[in-house]
Amino acid sequence: MAMEATEIERLIRDGLPDATVEIRDLAGDGNHYAATVVSESFRGKSRVQQHQMVYAALKGQMGGILHALALQTNVPD
């Protein structure tokens, strides 16, 4: 089971339309990615809440077919 980087990016963008998303494939196995997501909608939210917003956008794939996504979230400067 694996996910394509483009699929992850699309899901995050669908869920967070204003976000800039950068995905790095860590292992080439479709299972280990790092993602940096910057969105105005994160402003004022805790890191946990920000990450939960990204996980919600991933519609339950996180922890399922997507085993590892090292996540970094920020608000625009």
Next chain:
Amino acid sequence: MSIHDFIDSQVKSNDVVVFMKGTPQFPMCGFSGQVAHIFNLLGVDYKGINVLDSDEIRQGIKEYTNWPTIPQVFVKGEFVGGCDIVREMYQSGELQTLLEEKGVVVMGRATA
């Protein structure tokens, strides 16, 4: 006791709790290992709960926090985050500050 009540009682009766894959001595997953390593560096005692021992706990903790992955870290009953967040907080010193603010004994003041 329901799984929710079990989790609730564990996080409220231990200063620091880590729901992890494996044990503090033998973490069984890289991410759980990173969190164990960070707390070892800080010299912080924590209760490790091995989710591999029970699918009920493994699923229950994800529902308890609405967080899809393991490990999950609690300090004084409050969900702090998973591996990414705890590592980020450790590197910025925020984790050390949080622990001290909550009155958790931090033995070694390790520098990042």
